[in-house]
Amino acid sequence: MDMLSLFLISIPVGFIGSLTGLGGASILIPLMVFFGIPVKEAIASAMVSVVATSSGSASAYVRERLANVRIAMYLEMFTCVGAIVGATITTWIAPLYLYFFFAAFLMTSFLKVGGGSGQKGRPGERSGTGRLSGWLELEGSYFDEATGKTVLYRADRPILGGMGMMVAGLAAGMLGIGAGAFKVTVQENVLRLPPKVASTTSNFIIGMTALAGTSVYLFSGLLNITLMAPMAVGTTLGAVAGGRVLNRLTGTVLHVLFFAVVILLIAQMLYKGIASW
C-alpha cells in the first residue's frame, strides 16, 4: 500500500462514514489492518482524520446554532480525560486485545439505529430538570425546521452523563475512533437532550476528544506522517461529498448500508483477532 492508494481508499471511506454516521476512522482502521498496517499504528493515525472530519462538520452545526457549545464544553472535561486514559492503555496492551475491543465497540453502533428515546423537546417547554443542570446552564434552544417552532431544552443528570461520556472518551482514545454513536446515546438517554442537539453536539465534542487521544500518541512512535496526510485529505473529501448526497438517499438505503458495513467490519476485526491468537 502506498500514499496514493491510501488516499484513494480514504475517499469512499469518508463518504460511507459520513452516510452511515460511523465516521471515517471506524471503517479505515479495519481496512488498514486488512492491508497489513499494524493495528496500533492504524489506530493512532486514524485519530487525526477524526479531528479533520469532526471539525469540518461541527463548524456548520455551531454556525446553525444546533450544537450546544456550553453543554459540549462541560462534557469535554470528561471525554478528554477518558481519551487520554484510553490512548495510554492502547500504547501498553497487546495488539491482540484491540481487535476484540474494536469489534465489541462497533456493536454499540447498533444503539444509534435502535434509537434512544431522548427528550422529545416539546416546543416552548423545558422537560429536563435538576438544580445542577440549572447552575451549570446546561440548556439552550434550536429552531426545528420540521415543525417550524423553537425547541427549548435542558440537560438532565449531568454527573451521570459526564461519567457516560468518560466511557465514550476512553473507547475513542483507545480505539482511535470518534465513538459518535455511543456519545449520542448517552446524550439522548442519560442527559435527555433532543436527538438533533445530541448528534450535533456529539460531533462537536469528537474533535476535542480525538485531540486528547492524539496527544498521547504523538510521541509514541506510532504517528506516521505519510500515513496520516493522505488519510486526512481523502476522508475529508469523502465526508464532504457524503454530506452533499445524504439527503438524496432514502432511510432504507442508509440502514442497509449501515448494517452491511458494520457487520463486515466486525467480522474483519474478529477474524484478525482470532488469526493472531
Added chain:
Amino acid sequence: MVRREAGGSGETRLETWVSYVLITGVVVSFALEVAGLILYYRTHHSFAISYGGAAFIRGRNFFSFFGRTLLEASRGITGLHLMVLGIAALILTPYIRAITSVIYFASRRNVKYCLITLFVLAVLTMSLMMH
C-alpha cells in the same frame, strides 16, 4: 436564560468565533497536506509510505516539535515538512478552539465556564507538552 432569537447555547459570539476557528483550521490543514503530497511526489517520484525516522512525529513536546519543523522548513521546505505542518494545523484546531473559549468566558466574567474550559485546556496542554 435562553435567548429564543439566538438559538444554540445563547453564546452567539462564541459560536461564531468557534465556527471560524474550526473551518479555518480544516482548510489550512487540507491545503498544506495536499501541497505536501504533491511536493513529496515531485521530489521522490514515488508515493511509497515512509518508515524512516523523518516520517514520524518525534521529540517529547509538541510545541517545540512544531517550532523545530517551522525552523527547518524556513531553511528549505520539503513535502514532508508541509505534511507535518498540515497535521500540526489540524491538531492545533481544537486547541485554539479551547483557547478561544477561555478568552471568551473570561471576557464575559463567567467564572464557571472559564474554569471548565481552563480545565480542558490545561489537560490538553499537559498532554501535548509532557511525555
